[in-house]
Amino acid sequence: MQNDETGVPEELVRLEDLSIKGRSRRTFMAQATAGGLSVFALSLLTEQEAAAQEAMPNAAVRADDADIMADEFLEVRLNINGQEETLRLDPRVTLLDALREHLQTTGTKKGCDHGQCGACTVMIDGRRVLSCLTLAATCEGREVTTIEGLGTEGRLHPMQQAFIKHDAFQCGYCTPGQICSAVALLKEAEEGQASYVTENLDSAWGDLSDEEIRERMSGNICRCGAYPNIVKAVAEVQSGRETAQTWNFHVKVDEVQA
């Protein structure tokens, strides 16, 4: 089953598994990762040591850490996209790691893990926050919404549709955070929240200018530089006015016929 050359189970290396179909891609990743980890003899680690490794990469577990951890795991009740989840967590686990590593909702991305890039943006009680700087334990009783909670493959959120229409991403890694951020932005604008570029603090109602959208989205960094198209996508949904996308596929007729 194992292909010694690559360390990846060979029956899984099929093109269709690498397509954008969410479930099959995640299954592939999960299995591939499990295969990889066995090399490092994960089974020799206790559950707690494994959790500590996860929370403290590249550092050995200190003896006194283990003492504290032994009886300090927390039972945390989370509401993720309307679903109640109860997890037993090391207090160090961030909401981001709880989502990705414990609940396998990997739509939320880990970029910098230091609150500088916005890739991990989710909504708590409808407001956008950084899940990498939020301890999961502090989220008890709060409603967490992630990219998985915004739309489904058949029924995308208008912001997701607009991102596709306006080609508002290249590699896509920052996109879940961008979209969560943009969806929260809609509500903020509706409430009349001001930004630093709002001329009059009391006049922050109505359609947002491109300058306003750029300022309000500045907490989400896009390495690919898809900013102009992100602004277009957000502007379309926020204003409710459809605008034509500026890109197009160029397909040669003879290629289609062939």
Next chain:
Amino acid sequence: MRAFKYTRADSVNEATETAGQKSNSKYLAGGTNLLDLMKGDIERPDVLIDVNRLGMDEIREVDQEIILGAGVDNTTTANHPLVKENFPLLSQAILSGASQQIRNMASNGGNLNQRTRCAYFYDTAMPCNKRQPGTGCGARGGLNRMHAIFGWSEKCVAVHPSDMCVALAALDASVQVVDPQGEIRIIPFTQYHRLPGDQPEKDNTLQPGELVKAIAVPKNRMADHSYYLKVRDRASYAFALVSVAAGLELDGKTIKKARLALGGVAHKPWRAAQAEEYLVGKQATDEVFGLAAEAALSSARPLEHNEFKVNLGTRAIVRSLQKARSGGVV
């Protein structure tokens, strides 16, 4: 991240009592700075006391003051009608800082207690008297473009990163803190943060176990003539090279009262008292603003890489006073 015990307090008493018992504890509010510092092994608390559910979450008017609960987040504070109406300067300052996500999380109390973003403080492989007293200051002879031009010592040249605090310093705010015995203390804002001196590890004058409960801002007559100008390397989501909180009380063209505070230039929000005094009784002209700005920067002591901040600071003061004079539009 090192292991810690997480405990959620349900009342101010419970929080401060726990802090009184556990010497190496930290209060956790928004966590936007503390968690980051813990990930970097710079902050190493044994106990985190979650203070998000203590009920310190109101903004209200009492007599001639607006009281900002320490637990209110920065976004709510900036957009609160009482704040927008009375202190648009404070709203602007808050909105100029961080990103919407971070402002949604960050508490008012935590904003005061955030730590410097000096790269040497963050890099545990480098010397830093603030992080580890006695190891030296990496920035003093290192890369110090972002650092202080006022009030620094040989031990530390770091700057305080907050924008909100610059406005609060200009607005003559005060900080209400409570200790583990329940004693309440009022600290004038300009005395809350400190200069580094021989103890750069101390950012402020809080005593062990003390918790910020609220910030009081007295009403003033500067709301129509104030401006927060932030100059930075990129247009948004960056710390200030220099920022200026300017407020004027005008009688026609005559300045009755002036408030000026600078950010990005010192270990604490830097009130330009000399310039304020100079402005009182003068006409609000560009020439007067220029002279005030020169007075404000006259005591500057730039480091190797930040001499530009002297010129930048002078021009930023003039610009912010012009903006304040015209009600935010120039």
